[in-house]
Amino acid sequence: MSTTVLETQTVLDQASPASAPPRQKSSVEVTDYNNRQTVGKITVDNPKMICRDVDVFYGAKQAIRKVGLDIGANEVIAFIGPSGCGKSTFLRCLNRMNDTIPSSRVTGQIMLDNEDIYAREIDVVQLRARVGMVFQKPNPFPKSIYENVAYGPRIHGMVNTKAELDALVHDSLERAGLIKEVEKRMQEPGTSLSGGQQQRLCIARAIAVNPEVILMDEPCSALDPIATAKIEELIDELRENYTIVIVTHSMQQAARVSQRTAYFHLGDLIEIGDTDQIFTNPRHKLTEDYITGRFG
Amino acid sequence: MNKPVTGSAAPPSSRDIKTIVYQNLARRRADERRFRNYGLVAITLGLAFVVLMFGNIISKGLPAFWQTYIQVPITFDAAVLDPQGSHDPQALASADYSALVRSGMHQLFPNVEGRLPLRALGGLISSDAAYELQRRVQDKPELLGSTQPIWLLASAAVDTFFKGNIDRTLPEAERPIKDNQIEWLDQLKATGKIDKHFNAVLFQNGDSREPEQAGIRGALMGSFFTLLVTFLLSFPIGVATAVYLEEFAPKNRWTDIIEVNINNLAAVPSIVFGLLGLAVFINFFGLPRSAPLVGGLVLSLMTLPVIIIAGRAALTSVPPSIREAALGMGASKLQMVGHHVLPLALPGMLTGSIIGMARALGESAPLLMIGMIAFIVDVPKNFLDPATVLPVQIYLWSDLPERAFVERTSAAIMVLLAFMILMNGLAILLRKRFERRW
Numbered sequence: 001m002s003t004t005v006l007e008t009q010t011v012l013d014q015a016s017p018a019s020a021p022p023r024q025k026s027s028v029e030v031t032d033y034n035n036r037q038t039v040g041k042i043t044v045d046n047p048k049m050i051c052r053d054v055d056v057f058y059g060a061k062q063a064i065r066k067v068g069l070d071i072g073a074n075e076v077i078a079f080i081g082p083s084g085c086g087k088s089t090f091l092r093c094l095n096r097m098n099d100t101i102p103s104s105r106v107t108g109q110i111m112l113d114n115e116d117i118y119a120r121e122i123d124v125v126q127l128r129a130r131v132g133m134v135f136q137k138p139n140p141f142p143k144s145i146y147e148n149v150a151y152g153p154r155i156h157g158m159v160n161t162k163a164e165l166d167a168l169v170h171d172s173l174e175r176a177g178l179i180k181e182v183e184k185r186m187q188e189p190g191t192s193l194s195g196g197q198q199q200r201l202c203i204a205r206a207i208a209v210n211p212e213v214i215l216m217d218e219p220c221s222a223l224d225p226i227a228t229a230k231i232e233e234l235i236d237e238l239r240e241n242y243t244i245v246i247v248t249h250s251m252q253q254a255a256r257v258s259q260r261t262a263y264f265h266l267g268d269l270i271e272i273g274d275t276d277q278i279f280t281n282p283r284h285k286l287t288e289d290y291i292t293g294r295f296g
Numbered sequence: 297m298n299k300p301v302t303g304s305a306a307p308p309s310s311r312d313i314k315t316i317v318y319q320n321l322a323r324r325r326a327d328e329r330r331f332r333n334y335g336l337v338a339i340t341l342g343l344a345f346v347v348l349m350f351g352n353i354i355s356k357g358l359p360a361f362w363q364t365y366i367q368v369p370i371t372f373d374a375a376v377l378d379p380q381g382s383h384d385p386q387a388l389a390s391a392d393y394s395a396l397v398r399s400g401m402h403q404l405f406p407n408v409e410g411r412l413p414l415r416a417l418g419g420l421i422s423s424d425a426a427y428e429l430q431r432r433v434q435d436k437p438e439l440l441g442s443t444q445p446i447w448l449l450a451s452a453a454v455d456t457f458f459k460g461n462i463d464r465t466l467p468e469a470e471r472p473i474k475d476n477q478i479e480w481l482d483q484l485k486a487t488g489k490i491d492k493h494f495n496a497v498l499f500q501n502g503d504s505r506e507p508e509q510a511g512i513r514g515a516l517m518g519s520f521f522t523l524l525v526t527f528l529l530s531f532p533i534g535v536a537t538a539v540y541l542e543e544f545a546p547k548n549r550w551t552d553i554i555e556v557n558i559n560n561l562a563a564v565p566s567i568v569f570g571l572l573g574l575a576v577f578i579n580f581f582g583l584p585r586s587a588p589l590v591g592g593l594v595l596s597l598m599t600l601p602v603i604i605i606a607g608r609a610a611l612t613s614v615p616p617s618i619r620e621a622a623l624g625m626g627a628s629k630l631q632m633v634g635h636h637v638l639p640l641a642l643p644g645m646l647t648g649s650i651i652g653m654a655r656a657l658g659e660s661a662p663l664l665m666i667g668m669i670a671f672i673v674d675v676p677k678n679f680l681d682p683a684t685v686l687p688v689q690i691y692l693w694s695d696l697p698e699r700a701f702v703e704r705t706s707a708a709i710m711v712l713l714a715f716m717i718l719m720n721g722l723a724i725l726l727r728k729r730f731e732r733r734w
Contacts, residue, residue, distance in 0.1 A: 100623060102547060128626035135624065139617035141636060151635070152625045202621070209626065 031068065039284045040273035044072035044260075048213060048243045049094065054108035056089050056098065063089045066108070067269045069262055071213070076235060076244045078254035078275065081264035082290065087247045090264070091215050094245060095131035096124050112213070129156050132211035136218040138198035140190030140205070145182050148190040148201055149173060152209035168208060176204035177234050196227025203234065207242070214238065216246040220253065232257050251291055255279050263287045353713075357706025363495035363508065364455040365447040366421060366484060368400040370429065372439045388433055393426035394418075397448065404489070405480055416477055422449040424497075424509045447493065452507040452700040454481065458490065461699050498707065502675045503689065507700030510693070512708050514675045518588055518668070518683030519657060521676060525592020526656050530599040531649050537600075538607030538645070543633050562601035569598045570662030578666060585667035586682035594666060595656040602655070606648020610641040643730035650723040654716050660687040686712045 029041040047070040056064035064086045071077055071094075079087035089098065096117065098104045110117050117127050129152070140148050149169045152158075159165045169186075173179040178200045182193070190201055199219055206214055216235070220228040235244055235257045248254050254261050255275055262272040263286070271278065271287040282288040289295055374381065377391040401417050402408065408417050425448040432446075433439055453472040456462055458481070468475050484490040501511030537558075545551045573594035577583045583590050614637050622632040663669070668684050669692065676683035684692070686708060693705040 095624070097620070097624065100620075125626050125628050128624060133624035135617065135620060137617055139615075139621040141618065141621060142640065151627075155625070155627055155631055155635075205621075205625065 038068065038269045039271040039287075040278075042069045042269075042272055044070045044075070046073045047071065048073040048113065050109070050111040050114075051090075051094075052109045054090065054093060054106065054110060056086070056093060057105040057107075058101070059103040063267055064093075065267045067264075068108075069269060069272055071243060071245060072260070073243055074239055074241075075260060076239050076246060076258045077260045077262065078258035079245070079247045079262050079264060080249075080251060080254050080290070081270075082295065083249075084266075085264040086267040087262075087264045088217055091217055091245060091247050094213070094215055095128050095133055097128075097133065099124060129209050130211055131213045131215060132206035132209065133215045134199070134202050134206055134217070134219050137222050138195055138202055140193070140198050140201050142189060142191055144187045145173075145190050145193070145201060146186040149204050149208045152205060156209055158209065172204045172208040173201075175207055175238070176200045177230065177237075178204055194227070196223050196230060199223060199227070199231060200234065203231075203238075207238070211242065213243045213245065216244065218247050218249060221249060228253070251279070263290065265290070353706050353709050356703055357708075357710045359459050360498065360700075360703040360707035361495050362492040363497060364450040364458040365491060365493050366450050366454070367445050367489040367491075368397065368421070368425075368448050369403055369443060370396050370400045370446045370448075371403075371443040372396065372429075372433065372441060373399075374440050377433065377440060383437060385434065388437070389430065391430075393429040393433075394423075396429055397421055397425050404484075413476060416474055417480065420451060420454050420477060420480065422451045422508045423506060424449050447491075449497065449508055450490070452698060454490075455508055456699045457481065458492070498704070502673045503671060503684070503692070504673060507696075507698050507704060510701070510704060512686065512689060512711060514672055515684050515686045515689035515708070516711075517676050518591075518672075519685040521588035521679050521683065522591040522595060522663075522668075522685055523653060523657055525589055525679060526595040526599055527649070527653055529592065529596040530603055530652070533596075534600050534603030534649065535607055535645055537604050538611060539633060539638065541604070542608050542611040543637065544629065558601050558604050562605060565661075566598050566659055567661040567665065569594050570665030572597065573662060574665045584680055584682070586670050586672070586684070587680050588676060588683050589679040590666050591663050591668050591683075591685065592679075594662045595659060598659065598662060599649075599652040599656050602652035603645070603649050606652070607641070607645045610644025610648065611637060613644065614640045643727055646730075647723045647727045650719050650726070654719040654723075657685075657715060657719070658687055658712065660685070660691055663688055686715075 029039075031038045031042055049071040051070070052068045054064055054067045055062065067086075067090055079091060081087050092098045093106050093110060094117075096106075098106060106118060112127070112130065115122070117131075141151065143151075146169055149172050150165055153165060153168055159168055170179065173182060178197060181197060182188075182201075190198065193201060199222075203214075203219075220231050223231065232253065235246065238244060246254075246257065258275045260273065261275045261278040263270045263278065263282075263284070265286050271282065271284040273283075278287065279291060282291060373396065376395055377393075378384075378387060380387065398414070398418050401421065402414070405417060408414055428448065429446070450458070453462075454477075457464075457473045457478070462471055462473055464471075464478055473481075481490060497509060498511045499516075500513055501509055502514030504510040541551060541555065573590060577590045577593055578585055583593075618636050618640065619632055622636045623629075627635065663685055667682075669688050670682060670684065671692070672682050672684055674681070690705055690708045690712065693701045693708065
């Protein structure tokens with residue numbers, strides 16, 4: 001456990017950290033847990049998702065410890081941290097993709113529009129239609145470009161006629177900035193596109209079902225700088241209509257695309273705050289070490 | 297090697313390393329050459345045996361695809377066939393057609409007299425010739441009263457002799473064909489009235505005690521019905537099992553046990569499945585013996601583990617990113633499997649199934665246990681008719697002493713091999729055609 005313990009105390013506010021006011025300490029908000037703290041303000045004024053006390057276990061191993069943060073509406077929030085710090089694991093909790101791993105167990109509270117997404121009456125199918133996901137490696141279905149985008153609306157029964165579907169596919173590809181490149185080749189396989197185009201196709205596929213939140217798990221790690229620039233531009237445009245959570249290994253990328261940044265370390269949320277502040281004036285030693293390149 | 301050397305363990309100078317590597321290089325190259333030669337020898341040996349086997353079977357079996365026929369002038373004598381002149385089909389069916397054959401042969405050799413020589417003369421023609429004439433008259437009653445030269449099937453002994461497989465220098469008592477018969481055959485040959493035609497009988501008839509009338513149609517139809525039952529049962533059940541075990545079943549002790557048992561079943565000797573079929577399907581459920589239905593059930597038991605194992609391998613080879621993509625879009629598990637995983641895995645599953653079916657086609661041991669080894673003349677018409685299958689037919693014929701059956705055995709093996717190659721070719725074609733890359 002390399003987390004620096006700033007001060008030892010037993011005063012806890014785990015029971016309802018959302019309602020209890022975080023302790024103020026030299027103008028920096030700090031949320032205290034048993035033996036560690038999250039530095040920075042975890043709440044926002046208009047939250048889309050609220051996560052409190054999230055623990056994730058893979059079998060007996062704990063991958064995430066008591067993570068609590070808010071995700072604001074129409075903001076881009078970046079999760080950064082060294083490999084294995086649990087940022088992807090936490091991201092996958094947000095649309096319950098961890099459910100597919102049989103040994104995983106998630107406790108705590110994750111709310112989407114004040115609805116607990118882990119509640120018994122919530123259907124994951126519906127949840128994943130509201131919280132879309134773009135993966136690290138572009139993974140278009142081995143079907144045509146058209147079918148890739150049309151798949152989501154079709155299984156959710158969002159359109160009634162072929163014309164509506166055509167319009168929706170066209171619109172989604174347009175918003176993903178791909179339409180010019182694929183307009184003439186809609187029936188070609190999605191896998192015939194280049195890596196960057198495939199990733200934008202995956203984004204088009206995700207926004208075709210009009211989700212409220214889009215999760216992106218290192219969406220540019222398999223792409224070259226030009227394709228990366230296009231995706232980043234796209235993320236900035238998408239922010240108008242969607243809330244975006246992005247996991248990235250590139251600190252420059254986090255700085256470029258996000259408004260808020262959360263730094264994870266070995267399963268703990270160490271620091272969270274405005275992106276400008278995190279990169280110019282980190283308050284926690286671990287954050288500072290990481291962003292200055294001392295490790296990670 | 298830029299680091300400063302400290303202590304006593306100084307590395308050898310660069311010159312030393314060169315010589316050491318060079319010395320080793322010769323040895324390493326020799327090793328490689330030797331290994332390559334081992335491989336070449338192994339492949340050459342394997343190919344030699346394949347060529348030997350195919351050469352032997354084809355050289356023995358190829359003549360069986362041609363059969364000796366004798367052209368005989370047949371007078372469809374109304375006085376013999378239809379003494380009452382009633383044109384009654386019943387009377388026509390039961391008339392003495394062999395008398396026509398006998399008189400036709402006598403017409404060819406008018407000088408032959410006496411009971412024994414005449415019988416020897418008639419013995420040149422297969423007993424099937426009478427039935428052939430009967431069929432012709434039934435198809436075309438207007439033949440009555442006319443005289444036609446007709447190619448009639450020669451007897452097996454004549455066929456064997458004509459193909460050069462009987463040594464005419466042997467003493468007469470040791471030959472199936474006698475001196476006077478040889479004389480007649482030589483005359484027939486000189487006038488061009490004996491010749492080899494394509495052996496359609498082989499593909500039209502069921503089994504027979506007379507080699508010239510024996511065919512593989514019964515066995516082919518038996519194999520077809522048996523395999524149809526096997527495929528219809530084992531493919532859907534096998535695919536469903538593989539999908540359930542791979543995609544839906546929880547990973548616990550029970551599924552582990554099931555998995556181990558499926559793998560064990562694939563290694564069970566096939567005759568054990570035959571015993572099981574005899575005990576369960578025939579003795580307990582009372583299904584008929586020798587029926588393709590029971591054969592198919594038994595072969596399904598044998599093929600199922602193969603299809604399940606191949607199916608699971610095909611499912612695991614579908615990349616997890618496709619599953620994640622589908623789930624991430626909000627597809628349910630069934631939609632994920634049905635829309636994405638199964639279509640991608642299906643070519644592999646089909647390939648495994650076809651190879652399993654090819655194995656089932658070549659299987660004989662379990663079918664012996666359920667009575668598919670009986671001597672069955674009739675061509676089976678449905679799943680419950682008594683039948684035999686190609687490999688069992690081969691086994692049955694290989695036991696018979698007549699020379700003509702030896703070549704038919706090889707011919708049947710050729711047909712079986714052709715089907716095997718066809719099925720394996722189909723499997724390769726399907727894999728090449730539908731294999732999708734991602």
